[in-house]
Amino acid sequence: MGDLGGRYAAYTARLVDGVLASPGHTPGELRRAVLARAAQLSGSGSDASSPLSQRERGTRVEDATGASGETIPAALAAYADKVTRHAYRVTDEDLGALQRAGTSDDALFEVTVSAALGAALGRLERGLAALRGE
Amino acid sequence: MRLRAVEHRHRLPQRLKLALIRLVSGRRVPDVVKTLLYRPEFFGRPMCDWTQAVMRGPSPWSVGERELFAAFTSHLNQCRF
Numbered sequence: 104m105g106d107l108g109g110r111y112a113a114y115t116a117r118l119v120d121g122v123l124a125s126p127g128h129t130p131g132e133l134r135r136a137v138l139a140r141a142a143q144l145s146g147s148g149s150d151a152s153s154p155l156s157q158r159e160r161g162t163r164v165e166d167a168t169g170a171s172g173e174t175i176p177a178a179l180a181a182y183a184d185k186v187t188r189h190a191y192r193v194t195d196e197d198l199g200a201l202q203r204a205g206t207s208d209d210a211l212f213e214v215t216v217s218a219a220l221g222a223a224l225g226r227l228e229r230g231l232a233a234l235r236g237e
Numbered sequence: 238m239r240l241r242a243v244e245h246r247h248r249l250p251q252r253l254k255l256a257l258i259r260l261v262s263g264r265r266v267p268d269v270v271k272t273l274l275y276r277p278e279f280f281g282r283p284m285c286d287w288t289q290a291v292m293r294g295p296s297p298w299s300v301g302e303r304e305l306f307a308a309f310t311s312h313l314n315q316c317r318f
Contacts, residue, residue, distance in 0.1 A: 114283070114286055114287040114290050114291075115287065117283045118287050121283040125279040190314070198239045198240070208240040208243065208246075209242055209276075216279070
């Protein structure tokens with residue numbers, strides 16, 4: 104089971120690439136910051152022995168310092184945190200408020216996916232660490 | 238669907254796929270499919286590749302066992318699928 108992370112690492116890297124590097128309606132830096140913040144909130148550590156690919160680890164660690172919120176507008180950060188911690192609590196009003204403030208549907212789509220992917224990667228890493236007995 | 242763009246603003250090839258799914262199934266297309274087909278290069282295509290590899294690719298776990306893991310995880314996330 105030790106190669107679990109490695110077995111799917113290429114697929115995960117392509118997924119991260121698509122979300123962070125595809126042309127979009129939000130700056131790639133914003134998506135990167137949202138993803139890194141979500142991964143941290145979901146338990147991503149800085150363990151160098153993590154079987155996640157170097158690329159994913161780089162995404163996480165390099166952005167950790169930039170993910171403190173200064174590059175993410177407060178309202179978007181609050182929404183992304185909700186998606187990360189308990190997406191089932193997101194309401195029409197959460198999105199309505201952001202839309203009324205001028206955030207486009209495409210921008211919300213990108214932020215939502217970035218937060219969800221970051222949360223998934225953080226949880227994956229935490230699960231793999233548990234399998235290693237950490 | 239809370240985002241109108243993801244509900245209605247697919248590009249032509251994806252719109253055709255959605256229409257075909259509606260026609261064949263005779264039902265409303267599930268939101269998850271609309272999400273995966275919206276700007277697929279951004280998320281849907283690599284996500285489908287990932288899901289196919291993890292859920293159907295070579296594994297010590299059977300397909301049924303993997304589906305059970307996924308269902309249990311969704312249950313913990315209070316998300317039915």
